[in-house]
Amino acid sequence: MSDLPGVVITGVSGRMGQMLVREVLASEKLRLVGAIERTGHDWVGKDLGAMMGGADMGVTVSDDAASAFEGANAVIDFTAPAATIAFAKAAAAAKAVHVIGTTGFSEDELAELSKAAQGGVQIRAGNMSLGVNLLTQLTKKVAAALDEDWDIEVIEAHHNRKVDAPSGTALMLGEAAAEGRGVKLADVSDRGRDGITGARKKGDIGFTAIRGGDIVGEHDVLFAAAGERIVLRHLATDRGIFARGALKAALWGQNREPGEYDMLDVLGL
Ligand SMILES: NC(=O)c1ccc[n+]([C@@H]2O[C@H](COP(=O)([O-])OP(=O)(O)OC[C@H]3O[C@@H](n4cnc5c(N)ncnc54)[C@H](O)[C@@H]3O)[C@@H](O)[C@H]2O)c1
């Protein structure tokens, strides 16, 4: 039992944090060795089990990431961009695989993550589910087969607590469509239409974000031409799919060379 790779989960009180705790406890391949929350959070200093409404687990929630990561084999991190950058440096220093589910990074923040990955194994994906990662490959293929007479739109829907848009998944799908077309997403991305926008520019890839209720995550890639449409769709109904993908990544990353990896590497897609 104690030979199993030890995992620290950051943001343990969050929607994904609690789901990850449950999945690690149910896993026969990983064990939970630490739990991190932000300084000042109610859960810090308390037993994780009690905070999750059950019996004590013997894992105290901490706000000291550097100490918690020491001796751990992996850190699974679904928090917020600034927190993830700090965790990336601490995980690399501790030689722990850093699995990053956090979304909403700026270009500068992504550059900071790349720097940290020079010293450690980092696996990052805006969506850790098998279905979405497979959908990126299908999107790339369809985009490569169709010309610019087919307008590409990525439409996503999430719960009303989500803070970033477009979603990390929408950006993955947009990147895949752009790659299939042989263009750079930054050159063709069309976000946040409002007012007199003018007609749609041929070749653009558009993004629309819906926020409401408790939607776990829904993504359509729409290919629209004169007289016909193709829609590629992924519907998530259970956050367990993201958590189980993250656990798979934590195991896959053991004994890899330092560097940046994604779920296509983990899943062999
Ligand atoms: N890649 C994927 O498959 C995937 C799936 C779901 C969510 N996400 C992303 O994961 C992130 C979290 O989503 P969520 O719905 O769980 O959000 P959430 O708000 O429920 O949870 C985030 C948690 O992180 C904690 N946190 C913030 N800053 C911290 C810090 N400095 N130190 C420690 N903890 C800190 C918060 O206190 C909170 O508990 C978002 O970026 C979301 O888009 C990714």
Ligand SMILES: O=C(O)C1=N[C@H](C(=O)O)CCC1
């Ligand atoms: O709930 C969220 O937040 C999600 N974030 C990821 C994204 O931004 O695509 C994955 C789906 C759920």
